[in-house]
Amino acid sequence: MRLLKRLKFAWGLACLGLACVAPGVQAQDAWPTKTVRIVVPFPAGGASTDGMARAFAQELAKELKNPVIVENRPGGGTSVATLAVKAQPADGHTLLFQADGLFNAKLATPELAYEASEFDIISPLAQTNYALIVPASRGWKRLEDLQGLTRELDLGTLGIGVSSYSMLAARMAAHLRIKHRMVPYKGGVEGVTAVITGEIDGYFATVGLTQTVKDNPKVKVLAYTGAPGRNTFMPGVKTFHELGMADMVFNSYYGLAVRADTPARIKGLLSATARKVVDSEAMKAARQRLHLEDYVGSTEDYRRDVARMFKQYEAEFAEGAKAGK
Structure with missing residues (x-):
């Protein structure tokens, strides 16, 4: 304080x-x-x-x-x-x-x-909002598919300690009742690349960065942190709020x-x-x-x-x- x-x-x-x-x-x-x-x-x-x-x-x-x-x-x-x-x-x-x-x-x-x-x-x-992207190779089509995961979910983050990435990850994991681990990267492009190669299980990418990979067959977009009724850049993608996670509405x-x-x-x-x-x-x-x-x-x-x-x-x-x- x-x-x-x-x-x-x-x-x-x-x-x-x-x-x-x-x-x-x-x-x-x-x-x-x-x-x-x-x-x-x-x-x-x-x-x-x-x-x-x-x-x-x-x-x-x-x-x-x-x-x-x-x-x-x-x-x-x-x-x-x-x-x-x-x-x-x-x-x-x-x-x-x-x-x-x-x-x-x-x-x-x-x-x-x-x-x-x-x-x-x-x-x-x-x-900007964030979107959760995951490797398509994991087979997860919807956010609910992560429920019941028996191992830690590896999620990318920028830097160290508490951040928008770690905060969103913790909230999502609590809703899904799974464990997670944060893997640090220097920049968003590195985090997205790690998803594409399957090095990590997911990354909260900014909407702008998500746009560069949303059509990549190696990436799946599961949800994003937009407010209800607003979908400026992510048509067809549900918000976390729509999926029952009201505390996942977030702007950076x-x-x-x-x-x-x-x-x-x-x-x-x-x-x-x-x-x-x-x-x-x-x-x-x-x-x-x-x-x-x-x-x-x-x-x-x-x-x-x-x-x-x-x-x-x-x-x-x-x-x-x-x-x-």
Whole structure:
């Protein structure tokens, strides 16, 4: 809970800082003055995270009339990328592609040399559901076919500790009354490849990544985490909710974060510019192409949603720690 309080406090300060930026003050310090880098904690190619980052970088460069590049720094449950951004000056030229791992890696490994409160979220980018994919060779046609499995179900995950992957896996296993084991990978493409080759039994792939393999005869899509009545990208596939698992409705959020000690006037410029780009027709088309949903709320709504999601991770982590004793 202390980590969550620090997060809320930092986000509150960020909101105050952004609200206090006046046009006259913005002009005092030019930004950007050099190449802007977006550090992505996942591998290049294939996954919707990398695709979203690159689409945004392209449009941001046009808006700023300044070079913007994507730097992929996978590993350590996203901590490698997070630490790389922390090591750079707090001048608004190094941004962190924010995903669940910013908080989860710290929960799993408290000794990591950063605090989540050292970063402020400046803009949402998109949101996505997950789909459970399994090797067709296993012979599972429906989710119910997993019931009664007498061995552990090997499911892929990104990074270490509590994550959207481990949380969804635990909930599904409880519903099906089976045991499971998490197998870590650096990126979604690696996890999907492991399913195709039969190395693991399943993987919760983002909807965008699922689209790349849904017609592959070696893959079967069993269900996805969408809300009732919404089926934007997965026609013909039932939601977990429809299958009686209401707590499996889940969105993962993508956003941008910056070092919290970045000057408020630069954070204000960053937030306003990023949101303008995110809401552009070009980015709406990019999200549609990547099978990602628009985040329709405000940046403050996004911060609240991320904080709410973090509460879920914190509760899962505490429950896991209790069970391990």
